[in-house]
Amino acid sequence: MSMRFLERLLRTVMLALAGLVTLSIFASIAAITQGDGGGVPPAGRGSETVEQTAAASVSDEGASGANAERPDARAALGPVQDAEAIAEAAQAARRSDERWPEAIAYALLSVAGLLALGLIALVLAVRQLRRIADALGAGRTGASSLP
Structure with missing residues (x-):
């Protein structure tokens, strides 16, 4: 196998x-x-926060001028909507956790590729330096080993 081919x-x-x-x-x-x-956040259901809903209900109460006591806005939303919000947040966190191993695998693949590139470049550089050293040594003896 020829060195130029290699x-x-x-x-x-x-x-x-x-x-x-x-x-x-x-x-x-x-x-x-x-x-x-x-x-x-997705449009539609769940895009409004609890604080926004509470503020809207308080402003509606103030606008109507009714002094009657109303239940708290958080209680009016009910535990079902709170449970749905918690479930959606947990599912989003789970999806986020599932992405990291894939990202780490790709990053390790890139590091391994960089190490392989460095090793090949080092081999080529050493080979070239050896050829230069051989040429300088042969120049002192009078014979040339360069092709």
């Missing part, structure tokens, strides 16, 4: 590893940010 093969492998590292970094970032919708 060099070309190693350079092609380095290009493939560079692409693998780039794609794994992108995949790691995508795995971290996917699925949460940027923190925007």
Whole structure:
């Protein structure tokens, strides 16, 4: 096997590893940010907070001028809506926890690719330095070993 062929093969492998590292970094970032919708609550049911509902009911009471006592706004919402909100928050946390192992796997793949790239670059550099040293040593004796 020719040395030029080996060099070309190693350079092609380095290009493939560079692409693998780039794609794994992108995949790691995508795995971290996917699925949460940027923190925007869904429209419709549950988009209004308890405090907003309570403030709306207090302003309605003040606008009507009724002095009759009304039940607390949180009690009016009922425990069912509170349980649904807790369940949705737990499910969102679970989805977030499921994303991290995938992101870590992609990040480790990119680190392994970078280490492989560094090792191949080191082998090529040592090989080139050895050729230079051989050429300098042969120059002192009068014979040339360069092709």
